Every structure is written in C-alpha cells, then in structure tokens.
Amino acid sequence: MLLERDTELAHVGTALRAAEEGTSSSILLSGPLGIGRSALLRCLPGLCAGEDVRVLRANAAATEQDFAFGVVRQLFDSLVAGAPEADRTRWAGEAGGLTRIFTAGTVPDDRGRGDRRGRGRDGTRASGHESGHGFGLPSAATAHGIGESREDADSEAILYGLRSLPACLGSNGRLLILVDDLQWADVPSLRWLAHLAKRLDGLRAVLVCALRDGEPRARHPLVREVAQSAARVLRPAPLSLDAARALVRERRGGPGHEEYARACHEVSGGNPLFLMSVLLGTAARGFPPTADHIGQVRALRPAELRDRLASHLRTQTPAVRDLAAAVAALGDHAEPALVAQLAGLDEIGFGAARRALEETGLLTGAREPRFTHRVVQDAIELSMTPAERERTHADAADLLYRSGFPAEQVAAHLMAVTGPGRSWSLPVLRSAADSALRRGAPETAARYLRRALLAHRAQDTGRARLLVDLATAERAFDPEACERHVVQAIPLLTTARDRAAAALRIPPTLLGAVPPATAALLRAAAAELGAQARLDEPARELALRLEARLRHCGHENPGELASAAERLRELGEDPPLGSAGERELVAVLLCAGTLTGRLTAAGAARTANRVLEREPAASAGAYTGLPLVVMTLFAAESIRGVGSWLSSEQQTRRQNTTGADGVLLFAERALALVMQGRHGQAREYLERAMGLADADWRESAVLVLCAVAFELRDPALGERVLNRAHRRRFTGLAVTVTLRILQASVDAQRGRRARALESLLVCGRRLEASGWENSALFPWRPHAIGLHHRLGDSHAALALAEEEHAWAAAWGAPTGLGRALRLKGWLHGGQGVPLLREAVGVLRGSTHSLELARTLVLLGRRLGGGPEAESALREAGAIAAACGAPWLVEQAEHGLGTPAPPPRTAVLTRSERRVVSLVGRGLTNQEIAGELGVSSRAVEKHLTNSYRKLGISGRHELAGALPA
Template sequence: LHRGAPENAARYLRRALLGHRTQDESRAGLLVELATAERGFDLEACQRHIAQALPLLATARDRAAAVLRIPPLLLGAARSSAAELLSEVRDEMVLCTPGEAQVREMSLRLEARVRHSGHENPGELASATERLRGLGEEPPIGSAAERELLAVLLFSATLAGGVSAAEAARTAGLVLEREPAVVGGAHTVLPLVVITLFTTESVRDVDSWMSCAHQSGAPNATDADGLLLFAARSFVLVSQGRPTLAREYVERAMTLADADWREASLMILATAALELRDTKLSERILALARRRGATGLALTASLQILQASVDAQRGLRAIALERLLACGRQLSNSGWRNSALFPWRPQAVGLYQRLGDEAAALHLADEELRWAKEWGAPATLGRALRLKGRLQGARGIPLLREAATVLRGSQFRLELARTLVLLGRQLGSGPEAEAALREAGTIAAAYGAPWLVEQAEHGLDTAQVPRTTTLTPSERKVIALVSRGLTNQEIADELGVSSRAVEKHLTNSYRKLGISGRNELAGVLPA
C-alpha cells in the first residue's frame, strides 16, 4: 500500500482471508485492511468488506474506525447501505465515554459523513447551514475531524446559498491553511473545499495550495490524486485567462482514462470545458462520464449544462434550452440555489433571446441578478449585470458600466474584457466607447484571447465612424423583415432582390446603428 500498489496488496489480503476460516476479530482486521486497499479502485467491494467486518468487531469504537475507512462519496448519489452503516455506528458512539478525545474525533467524522450523505435533501441542507452558523465566526479547526465536519457543512451551505461568497471563502481558506499541502486528498472531503473556493472565485488560494501539493508529492499517491490536481489546475488556468495551458491540463487528465475517476475531478473538468467552449473536448468529457456511469446531482447537473452548451453550438437551441430548464428544476427541487456553481441560467437567457422570447430571457436575467447580488462574488455579479445590460440594448448601458466597475475587482480579467467590448459596441462611438474597446483589446491580448482582440478591433472600426440611425427606405424594409425572423434568402425572395443585396443593406445598417449583428437590433431600434 505504501508503494502505491493497492491492487497487489488486495491480492495478498484475499489470499490471507482464504486461509483464515474463523469468524473473529482477527478476520475482521483482515477485512478492514482489504477494504482499505480496495477503496482506491473498487468502492463497492470496499463497502461490502467493511459491512462484513462490523459484526465481528467487539466495540463501538472499533466499528467506528472501520466504517470510517469507507471514503466519502463526495458528489455521487449516496448509497443507502453506506448511509445506514454510518448512522448506526454514529448512534452507537453516543454510548461511548464522553469527552474522550478519540471518541470525539470519530463522532465528528461520522457526523460529517452522515450529513454529507443527505446533501441532495433540502431539509438536510438547511440543517447543515444552521449547524455551521452555530459554530460561530471562529469555528474550531484544530483537528482533522473538526476540519472535515466544517468542510462538509460549508459545502452544504454553499449549495443552498446559506452563506455569502465572502463568508464561504474565508471559512474555506481557514480549512485549507491547516491542511497539509500534499497529494492524497482525492479520498477525503478536501475536494469539497477546493470546489467551494472555486465557487467563491478564490482561485489564487487554490493555486497556491496546489503548487505546494504538487511539489511535495507523496509515495502512496494514486491516479485519483493526480486527476484531481490536473482538473483543478485546468480550472485555475481558465479562470486566469490562460486557455491554451488550461486545455493542456485537461488533455493530461484525459490520458488517464483508465484511472480511478472521482466525481469531483469530472465535475471540475466539465466546468473548465464549459469555460473553454471547445466542442470536441466537451464531447470527450461527456463520453467519459457516460462510460463511468456518472451519478449524483452535482455531477449530472454539470454534465447537463455542458451538454446543453454542445447542443447550442451545433444549432440545437430548443433542445439545449429544454435541457437547461430541466436541470434548473432538478437543482431547485434539491434546494441548490448556487448559480455560480451551476450556471444554467446565463446559458438559458442567451438561448431564449436567440429563440425570440425576450420576456422569458429578461425574467431569467432578473433572477440571476438577484442571486448574484446575494452571493456577492465579483465575476458572478459582473456577468449577471452584463447579461441584463445586453438584453436591454442602449438602455442597458448603465448596467454595463456597473458590470465593468464590479469586474475590475475580480481576478477573472477576460470577463472584464468581454464586458468592455459589449459596452463599447452599445455606446457606438465617442471617447468612452473607444476607451472601453482599447482597454478590452489590451486585456485580451495580454491573456491570449485573439477572438476578443478581433471583436475589440472591429468595435473600434465601427466607433470611429459617426453613428447615425438614418436608414434608407430599402435598409428599413430589410430590417423590418429581419425583425419578423426571416432569413436573408427569404428576405431576398420577398423583395425580389439578390441575397447579396440583402447582405449589403444589413452591413450598412449594422454600421450605422453601431451593432455587430441581428441579435442586437431589438436593443437599438424603437418598438
């Protein structure tokens, strides 16, 4: 086991069990050791062997130590049998000598496992949030068990939106500061702390911790640990605006296709792929998840959002929208309000707009903005402000200015660049528009985003032409038909002209109106 060869260790332990016929505590010890080896590659067998060992152990303390060998199933669907084992042993521990340090540590760890097994239940989330508040502003974090419980309570409160981003970041940071920076966290609750910090946009904290973990290494590190590091590193790089390097780390993770994939690693990779907007990469991750039989709401929701993104890029907008709305209903039913963790609404807003349902788009955008203000993370709030500002066209310029101000306090610099591009386009011309577009281009170039540089430069070309809404009669006819949802060819057929003539009228109209395409027409023309 110490050499990182758990499958070989398991073979020796099975041989030992074959020669041990007596149903006694020594057999229980072998079963527990076998389960310890198996937890890195066969979770079902691990749980089964612990269940076989429990009746052979004489004390509640021994049974608690055994059941805690089962690694926490972080984001998958909780197995009822495992939850029952944990609950039964936790209840037994109440009868043990109170105040004894070892008993207290085991009781806290059992509580953490039992509470996390109910993380898809709204009532359990509310209870966990109350328990977290009861620990006060300076929760106890001196022992590993106290940190384990705190990590679980904080993740539950983050899912439910029971704390602000600032509170969650501060508490998660306290846990991470006390955790040894070594590889080996894939089988603990540590990934919950990492995901919480990502959700609060505390990317630097995770990056610093991971760098130490990677340098220190561990002789018994598993493939699951390596995958977690690769996945987390990819998301850090995406957040820092370094897509090329981020893609490299995703690829490194994908080369370990036969490794022990944990739900947390898959979820983080899916989130990184969503930000990269790489269809082929997204499809590979989705295929891997199908092969692995992904379970649990956290992972399936992340994968649904990623699949919707792929569908939308293929032009299947109605299917993508329905998938996102179904995902939103599932999350709501479980009491999961955190849109920063599962950003289904921003995608749905864009799809509603493209499908012509402006009212539904605005309703969802208002919901997203209300949540973002409650959560308080700069990038989440900035995106929500940009989303609503884009829907309102010229009337949304104040919201875009506010979004830019908020995003200046965020580490997500490309989000600021995207907002400045949109602000420059909505302003159309003038010193403010040019300044916004030039700053966007500078940021995009510094962070290796050529597509954003191109958008900023295109906006500058437009901004330097005096803006006017004086359209010719032919341009007005074409714009009116576009507003009815007709394609260029259908407009050409109705007006009796060539499609090239239609394209020319549209290009001239967009230039005069200071916009980039037909999706922005509703925001700049009177009803």
C-alpha cells in the same frame, strides 16, 4: 534471409575449393541457442550449385538417439533421394558388402533389385530402412543391438566399411557432408563421424557439423572427438543494428522507425531467433513499426519463443535447471550467493551451471545473473511443474526473510505459494501492504492483503483488521469492494470505536448518490458511539467524522441542507478546526451553505481558507469530505488559496500521479487556471486528465472537468469530455446536471438552440427542487438567458436575468455579479450602458479576466464611438490576447472599426520553436519527447509558453498563429 554471414560462407567456400584439389577438411559451426547455425547450414549447398558436388545432409534429434546409425542413414538417404536409378544401383553395389558386415548375412544382397524386399535368415521381411534405398544399412533394432551388445559393431571393419561409400562417391566428385545438432547424434553415428573426420584425406570431402553451446551432451567423448577434429571452428556473431533494420524492412514491408528497430535489436541482443520472434510477435498483434510501439516491443514475450526455450531447458542437467529456476524466482535480487543457496549448489556446481546457461545464450555475462530476454523467465516457469514452482518460491521467500530483505520482496514470493506458509507470513504480507500503500500502489497492497486473508481463516478480530486494511487499499480503485469488506469486518470487531473507525474507511461519494446501505451503516456506527459531549477525544474525533459523512449523505435533501447551514451557524464565525474531524465537518457544512446560497462568498471563502491552512494536501484527504472545501473556494472565486494549496510540496511530489487522485488533481488545476484566464495552460492540464483511464473518472473529477470544458467554449473538446464521462454510469444530481449543462453548451454552439434551452430549464427545475441555488457551481441561468433572447423570448430572458442578479448580489462573488450585470445591460439595449459600466467596475475585482474582456467589448460597442468606447475595446483586446482568446480579440478589433494592427512577432526560444515545428508535423507530445530526447513534461511546458506568447489557446490555433 541470411544476414551478416559472409565470413562463414567464405570459409566453407574456400574449403570446397581446396577439396577439389584433393585437400579435405572438417569444419565445426558452434554458437548459442538461436544464433542461426541451422539457417547457415541450409544455405551452404547454394555455394556449390551447378558444380560436381554431392550434398549429404542429416539432422540429429534428441528423440532419435536410440536409433543406431540414424544420422548415417539420413546422410546416405539424402543422397539417394531424387538420384537416377543407375546411380542408386551402382551406389548399392558399392555398399553391398556392408550388409554382410552389419547383419552377419541376415539381409541378402539385393543389388539390381532396389524395389524388392529382402528376407532375413528367419524368413521375416526386412524393414524399409534396410532395403528401401538399396544401401542395406541395419535396422534400428538390429543395428542398436549389434552396436551395444556385439563387439564386432565396434570393429574397425564396420567403420572402414561405412567409409567405403563416401570414398566411392568422392572419386567422382566432391562431397559436402552437413550434420546439424551434432550433440543429439546416436552413438554409432558419432563413432563413424569421429572415424571419418580423422580419415578425410583422399575423399575430396568437406564435413560441416553444427554444435550448440551449453548442451550437456556436447561433453560426450565422441562429440568432443568430432569437434576437436575440426580444422576450423566458426562462431556466427550476433546481428548488428543494420541487420535488424534490414529484417524490420523485410518482415514489415517497409522501413520501420529508427527507435523501433533499435528497440528490437536491444531486446533481442542481436540473436536471430529472438529478433525474428519479436518481429513476428509484433506483427501478429498488429503493432506497426513506429515509435509509439517501442514499449510493446520491450514488453513482448513471444509464446513460440517461450515454448522453444522451455523445450531446450528440459534437456539440461538438473543443476542447470535448478539454477535457472533460482534466477527466475529471485529476479532482480539474484545475487550470486543467494542464487547458489536457493539452487542448492556449491561454488563449483554454481560456476559450471552458470557457464552452461551463458554459453547457451540464456544468461548475460553480468556479475549478477540476468536473463538475456524477459521470455526466458516464462520458459523456465513453463518447463517446471506447478509443485516445483511453488516449492521454489516458498524456498525463495524463506531465504529472503532469513537474509533480512524488505517485506515486499519476501511477499512477492509468498504470493506464488498456495499453502498457509510460515508463521511469519502474515506479518510480512501486512508490512508489504503498508509499504505498497505508502509508495502509491494500492492495487498491489490489496493483492498482498487478499493473500493474507487466505492464510488467516479464523473468524476473529485478526481477520477483521485484515479486512479493514484491505478496504483501505481498495477505496482508491474499487469503492464497492471497499464497502463490502467493511461490512464483513464490522461484526468481527469487539468495540464500538473499532466499528466506527471501520465504517469511516468507506470513502464518501462527493456530490454523488449515496447507497442506502452505506448511510445505514454510518448511522448505526454513530448511534453506537453515543453523544459527542460524553466521549473522550479519540471517540469524539470519530463522532465528528461520522457526523460529517451523515450530513453529506443528505446533500440532495433541502431539509438536510437547511439543517447543515444551521449547524454551521452554531459553530460561530470561527468554527474550531484543530482536528481532522472538525475540518471535515466544517468542509461538509460549507458545501451545504454553498449549494443553497445561504452563505456569502466572502464568509465562505474566509472559513474555507482557514481549513486549507490547517490541512496538508495529503492523499488520505481524498477519501474524506475535505475536497468539498476546494469546491467552495472555486464558487467563492478564492483562487489564490486553492492554487497555492494545489501547488504545495505534497502535490508537487505527486505531479506525475495516476489514477483517480491524478484525474482530480489535473482537473482542479485546470479549473484554477481557466478562472485566471490562462486558457492555454488549462487546456494542457485537461488533456493530461483525458489521458488517464476511464475508471479513474469519479464524480468530483467529472464535475470539475465539465466546468473547465464549459469555460473553454470549444465544442469539440466538450464532446470529448462528454463521451469519456458517459462511459461510466453516474446517478448523482450534481454530475447529471453538470453533464446536461455542458451538453446544452455544445448543442447551442452547434446551432441546436431550442434543444439546449430545454435541457437547461430541466436542469434548473431539478436544482431548485433540491434547494441548490448557487449559479456559480451550476451556471444554467446565464446560459439560458442568452438562449431565451436569441430565440425571441425577451420577457423570459429578462425575468431570468433579474433572478440571476438577485442571487449573485446575495452571494457576492465578483464574477457572478459582474456577469449578471452584463447580461442585464445586454438585454436592455442602449439603456443598459450604466449596467455595463457597473459590471466592468465589479469585474475589475475578479480573477476571471476573460469575463471582464467580454463586458468591455459589449460596453465599447454600445457606446458607439468616442474615447471611452475606444479605450474599452483596446483594453478588451489586450486582455483577450493575454488570455489566449483570439475570437474575442477579433470582436474588439471589429468594434474599433479599424484593421487590426500587425501582430507582434512572438519571440520563441530555440527549444520552443523546435517543439512547435514538430507539432506542425502532426506529432503527439510523447512522439516529440522521443524525438528530442526529453520528458513529456518538458514538451508540455514549452508548448504552454508558446501558446501564451502567441496568444492562442491550443494546438488547433497554431496554424493560424504562425507565419507560413
């Protein structure tokens, strides 16, 4: 499929028409690698199909330059192929005299005997090339020897003799002579082409030669002589965007997305070779031509194109190869002066090598050297030996270091060097790791530190500190490796304080199972430090943090939990919170008191908020016990303090964070929103958490996400959360129980009530065995009460309701207490109205608006009519609509016994209407962002506002909320 080459075809067609009138001409077809010269040559015979034009073709090759007259032989052999026997006999007769000129009579005349083999003077049989087609052209060895060793090979007699056959052929019709890759033609053939190009008059011929730009051999005198003889030089231009669209349609079987075609055109620069390689690569990988796969198009590095470019680079001069290697090594830091210095080129050599790479289409024309495509760098590295690559990166590291570049830029090159490196390598790698950690790239930091460990083989404190730094980086993504490297480092450290600090680099498993080896390591470090009272301030800080970790290790042991509660009482009503160690200890002790219910919600919230007031929302806190204080605040319903902490400046800077920190952050925000009755926004944050990788779902994040899914009461969403959570193995009591409670909720909504109840009762027994009584964290009892009642066991339901009420009253959080009162009022039938009124009063002090709406609906129905009932139902409907719970709105309207009032038309902004309309077409948030040219965050904001205005909780309710 030849596109946008009509101009070139027209010029050749004009030359052929002129040749019919006796005006011959020579045309040069030039351009960079991959521009389509060969494809254009292949199409030229089609211009003269059915006409009296004989086509002679030859393709020169770099590997055949020693084959003398190889290109000439191809030209005439292409003519003979398929020609009638009479023509071949006549042409052989015309060329018979050439045999005697070339071989001095060594090949006898075999006219009329084209199927016979001649013999030379020495009696040997001539080669097939000598006589197979009857032209009697010299063999490779003979012609080369003559061309290089004997003066008569350069004589005008030979050149005129070779011209005799084209003259004979031209007398009976026009000739179209096509030579591809002229730069690779052998020297004798070049002499003949140069001779022919200057003597085309009278031949009725058009000579078209293709020459690749930027080739070293293009500067050969004979190649330049042929090129300069051309009457016209044609340079095909890069393909346009319209041509790229047509190729996408032709190669992918249909029109692709506009952005997909645009991305293909941009990454290829319109170069046909690059463009076809991209299209074939995406098709081979199964990427459909949609906007979702633009990223894959831009990142694709086709292996076939890489191999083609690597083969091309091997033919370049050493200066050009050195420059390409320098640009590949320096990458984005390829300033001209640095590149020239790394390549070892002076100003003149640098300019010449750069022009060669630009002419061949591998470098852009920007001030700083840049490759035209990412695959060019792969091709350069493939064309180099491993030793050459390593030497180039070592020189680049040394150059950047001496030039004062940042440590990470130097370290990127040290990563490619296997040797010990320079004396400054270790400090640079450590500095680079620190920079990577500060910018939130722990995996990159770990790679730098592992490389540093390879260079530092001595078993000393220096290696220990590298191991500790590596563990610090790995705790963000590989806790097991973190612990392993801490264990390796501790024997190499010389002081108890250093060993304790190293042990604290192991992140706690928040409410997860603690490996026995970790607990033993912490106990050994604490015992070695000694009693806190005898330690100085830095050592006491370490001892406090070790105590916090050790107490948290026993969070599934009732005896350890009771001891933790007692320790918290010893610290007084206002425990000291001046240091990070004191805050971490108090957070762990508060968690223990919350799990057991030995504290009151008000007291726990007061102390927990004091901790947050003094603790910045920094990422390092995620690897301590401090996140447990957030769980305490959720259980105590102190949402205001948690919300402001999560929305602080530090968290705002991390709003687009990824990894385990990102999952936990999104989950905590979703739970804060759902407890405020803002279900639509909570769902959006949960979806963002669901979009992150499975490996980032840690115990604490799973706990919070399950709590959000439980409150949203969407079985499909609950199943999605469960499926994601089950991809990882969690063994801690908190996670396993939470997952079973959410599964029971899904089962109950799917009609599997008996199965759901059995799961809840098993959870209850396990929690009680561990001393975990707090129903606000693990709400198995409220759910089991409803299932008991629906399955006909009212006695068991009442017993559990009394137990729940007693616990909720002791804890004192308004939502838990109000829910317990509502459940008791529901079970007591008509006699439960006072309990429902009391529940309404309690819940008015809660942030959980939806729980208040549920209680008001139940109260209105039980009252059976009258002003109080109507007021309760109308208030419930208004709260439910504001919370995005249409199912509860319907219950309130049904209790009123009147048709629902016409819905108030939601006033959506123009942008919100556009976003909602695209959602209606089935587009994802990312697709909508691409369609409108905005960020995904902006799309989420518009959707959240639309859900709130329409009184719905998510996408699945849009169809019913909008008019047809």
